Amino acid sequence: MPDRLPSHAGPFALGTFGDDSRVFPGLVVGPLVRDLSDFAPSVRAVIEDWDDLFPRLTELSQEASSTWYDLAGLRILAPLEPGQILQSGANYRKHVVDLVAAEKESVHGATPEEARADAEKMMDERIRSGVPYVFLGSPRAICGPYDDIVLPEQGEQHDWELELALVIGKPGKNIPAEEAMRYVAAYTICNDLTTRDRLYRPDLKAIGTDWFTAKNADTFLPTGPFLVPAAFVGDPSDVRITLRHNGVVRQDESTKDMIFDIPRLIAYVSSTTTLRPGDLLLTGSPAGNGAHWGVFLKAGDVMESEITGLGHQRNTVRSGQ
Structure with a gap:
């Protein structure tokens, strides 16, 4: 268990938990968890029937007669086994401006002022006429929010990338941006190392990047x-993302800085692939990487x-060698 219990926005949340004998889906209400095994076999199963089951979850969260367990006595596992993992890259304006400006200084000899002005101009144009950059991740890379991070033997520059992630709650293809938020069931935290x-x-x-090797280690x-x-998160375009590395704040930014917002991301990915309940989209x-x-x-x-509103993670890093 973490040093402090994670909290959540709204009256309840969902998660996957373990004790000495089993793993089960749970309904979280503050410091308590109701076992949902008699209701659904997994959190994924709940998401697959989200619109119909959400009212029942509300009722269950208020049932005093149910058996409730102390969250502090359970292992908190990754909340979901997703279908697709869709990951958006280069989607925060300040982040990308920093990267582009650094390249223009080091490679092209621009002054810091020139480099930043050019980079900001490029990002403004990308917002107006560009499209998102999205790639696929492996579900095997997922671990729990309090698990150890195991560094692979290959490579030395292991980095963090804290992200707001959303879970799709209904199937859709070619979803218009103006309808996209209806397809979002829930939100969670992902750290895309x-x-x-x-x-x-x-x-x-000639091929270039190797996303599989760089991002999908266990x-x-x-x-x-x-x-x-x-329904409990409020405006996802204005939540705070904060990461501390050995106590030092490294990332601290609002999702307002996204280049392509959630509706545009959903519209873009659904133009290529059919989205299904349980798909995970990182934004x-x-x-601050x-x-x-x-x-x-x-x-x-x-x-x-x-x-x-989504809780917190705490991960200790260890060597896999």
């Missing part, structure tokens, strides 16, 4: 602690992460 020095393949320069996607229903990471600070993860480090 990346091994920076494994991101490019020197042996295959434990490289701590997720949770809960799924908080969208990008704000400025380790690459920005020149600091990367090593054994013994601790990351503490939180997003407004």
Whole structure:
């Protein structure tokens, strides 16, 4: 268990929990958890029938006659086994401006003022006429919100990327942006870890990036602690994303800084793939990654992460060697 219990917005949330003998889906109400095994076999099953089951969850959250367990006595696991994991890259304006400006200074010899002005102009144009950049992740990378992060043997520049993630609650294809929020069942926290020095393949320069190797090591996607229903989160375009690395604040940004908002992301990905209940969509990471600070993860480090209304994560880093 974490040092402090995670909290959540609204009257209840969903999660997956374990004790000495079993793993089960649970309804979280403050410090208490109701076992949902008699209601559904998994959190994924609840999401797959979200519109019909949500009113029943509300009723269950108010049933004093139900058997409730202390959250403090349970292991908090990743809340969901998703279908697709869709990950949005380069989706925070300040983050991308920092990256582009640094390249223009180091590679093209621009002054800091020129480099930043050019980068901001590029981002303004991307907002007006560009499209999101999205790639697929592996569900095998997921771990719990309080699990250890195990560094792979390959690579040295292991980095953090804290992100707001959403869970799809109904199937859809070619979803218009103006209807997209109706497809969001819940939100959660994901930390999309990346091994920076494994991101490019020197042996295959014509192909370029290797997203599989750089981002999909076991434990490289701590997720949770809960799924908080969208109805309780308020405006997801204005929540705070904060990550501390060994007690030092490294990321601290509002989702207002997104280049492409959630409706545009959903519209974009659904133009290619059919979205189904239980799909997980990560919305990008704000400025403040380790690459920005020149600091990367090593054994013994601790990351503490939180997003407004969704709880917090705490992960200790250890070597896999």
